[in-house]
Amino acid sequence: MTRNTVHSMLPPANHDEQSRESFVLSLKTHVSKNITPGNKVEMENVVVPKFRRENNRDPWSLKELRRAMNRNPYHQMWGSLMRTGQELMWISVVECVDRQIDAMTVAFNKKKKKLGGVKTSPNMKLPGYITAVDIHTMPGNYQTEAYPGDMRQGAIYDRGVHLYHHGSRATDDNGRLLVAFMNGEYPDHTINRVLEEGCSTGNSTTAFCDLYPDAEVHAIDLGAPMVRYAHARADAMGREIFFTQGNAEETDYPDNYFDLVVSTNMLHETSSKALPRIMRETMRILRPGGVMAHMEVPVRYADMELYDQVMRGWQTRNNGEPFWDKVCSTDTVEAVKAAGFERARDGYITRTLDPVNDPRRITNVASSDNMHRYILTGVKPA
Numbered sequence: 001m002t003r004n005t006v007h008s009m010l011p012p013a014n015h016d017e018q019s020r021e022s023f024v025l026s027l028k029t030h031v032s033k034n035i036t037p038g039n040k041v042e043m044e045n046v047v048v049p050k051f052r053r054e055n056n057r058d059p060w061s062l063k064e065l066r067r068a069m070n071r072n073p074y075h076q077m078w079g080s081l082m083r084t085g086q087e088l089m090w091i092s093v094v095e096c097v098d099r100q101i102d103a104m105t106v107a108f109n110k111k112k113k114k115l116g117g118v119k120t121s122p123n124m125k126l127p128g129y130i131t132a133v134d135i136h137t138m139p140g141n142y143q144t145e146a147y148p149g150d151m152r153q154g155a156i157y158d159r160g161v162h163l164y165h166h167g168s169r170a171t172d173d174n175g176r177l178l179v180a181f182m183n184g185e186y187p188d189h190t191i192n193r194v195l196e197e198g199c200s201t202g203n204s205t206t207a208f209c210d211l212y213p214d215a216e217v218h219a220i221d222l223g224a225p226m227v228r229y230a231h232a233r234a235d236a237m238g239r240e241i242f243f244t245q246g247n248a249e250e251t252d253y254p255d256n257y258f259d260l261v262v263s264t265n266m267l268h269e270t271s272s273k274a275l276p277r278i279m280r281e282t283m284r285i286l287r288p289g290g291v292m293a294h295m296e297v298p299v300r301y302a303d304m305e306l307y308d309q310v311m312r313g314w315q316t317r318n319n320g321e322p323f324w325d326k327v328c329s330t331d332t333v334e335a336v337k338a339a340g341f342e343r344a345r346d347g348y349i350t351r352t353l354d355p356v357n358d359p360r361r362i363t364n365v366a367s368s369d370n371m372h373r374y375i376l377t378g379v380k381p382a
């Protein structure tokens with residue numbers, strides 16, 4: 001089975017589109033490899049010395065250092081390139097998707113036998129944190145629909161992820177890493193039914209099918225175009241997954257339904273008000289003894305140097321991630337405990353290529369290295 005980003009539901013790029021995508025990728029790689037590190041040099045040699053001269057002390061909060069960095073021309077130039085790269089990415093991706101997605105949707109809908117299923121709720125009230133802003137500056141965000149049955153936003157997101165993964169690397173790494181975590185921390189946990197919350201296009205969800213082959217796999221997302229596309233994508237990849245448009249704060253699943261509830265990169269896109277609600281709802285739908293595990297970008301401000309906080313927090317203001325700062329400085333373990341979970345804890349895990357034979361355990365050693373992921377977990381009392 002393919003783990004690749006290439007599958008028959010991904011709108012293929014023609015020569016010119018590929019060329020534009022290659023340019024965007026080169027620009028983004030150049031900025032992150034060669035220009036991003038200069039921010040630290042600039043902070044140490046220019047920004048902090050200037051702050052010291054003006055205030056007779058070092059900056060001591062994220063706010064102070066951010067304000068000082070924002071006045072620095074190198075940091076401004078870097079920010080402008082970052083933003084430009086992101087906008088160019090969506091421009092190149094959208095053109096490719098719009099050329100083909102409607103015909104692909106019609107063809108998929110005509111298909112008689114499909115694996116798994118999808119359920120949407122046209123009258124569902126979407127929370128403000130999803131409608132207020134285009135996250136990652138993706139035009140239309142996760143939820144916009146031009147017509148009933150539209151899959152466009154899912155295809156745009158998938159083509160964007162494809163570009164991010166350099167067009168070839170597997171995109172189910174986060175799902176596989178979550179399974180590695182489960183194998184390390186809860187090796188004897190029986191999993192017959194699993195739910196992924198905030199699945200987007202289901203690129204992590206397929207890993208749960210592969211690594212829990214006997215389990216029934218479900219996935220929800222707020223965006224109707226996401227789950228429609230995710231269903232078509234999973235079918236194209238030969239995976240049986242049951243997708244539902246739903247809010248992790250309040251789902252339609254019965255009490256005690258799942259053995260495992262997971263998410264990857266969802267929590268930092270929800271509001272701090274939603275967080276405790278998601279924890280309580282997860283507690284309700286897990287069976288006694290069931291496990292919850294949320295995997296996140298490794299961003300816990302309490303564990304990070306001020307410089308890293310500024311660089312990561314840049315996303316909040318400039319890349320459509322308005323909830324990032326707040327969730328990354330919230331006491332998430334407290335929220336897990338408050339919902340009634342036992343063994344509530346968080347920490348970091350390192351990447352593995354083999355989730356079955358190379359299980360991962362949580363460490364509390366923080367690293368801003370991208371090879372690490374943050375995990376938040378708890379067990380419903382038996």
Ligand SMILES: C[S@@+](CC[C@H](N)C(=O)[O-])C[C@H]1O[C@@H](n2cnc3c(N)ncnc32)[C@H](O)[C@@H]1O
Nearest residue numbers: 142198199200221222223247248249264265266
């Ligand atoms: C960054 S994407 C994560 C995609 C995928 N899990 C991955 O790791 O590639 C976050 C997704 O979470 C969804 N989301 C945010 N809050 C949610 C909620 N309360 N309930 C369900 N989905 C939610 C968004 O619609 C979005 O598709």
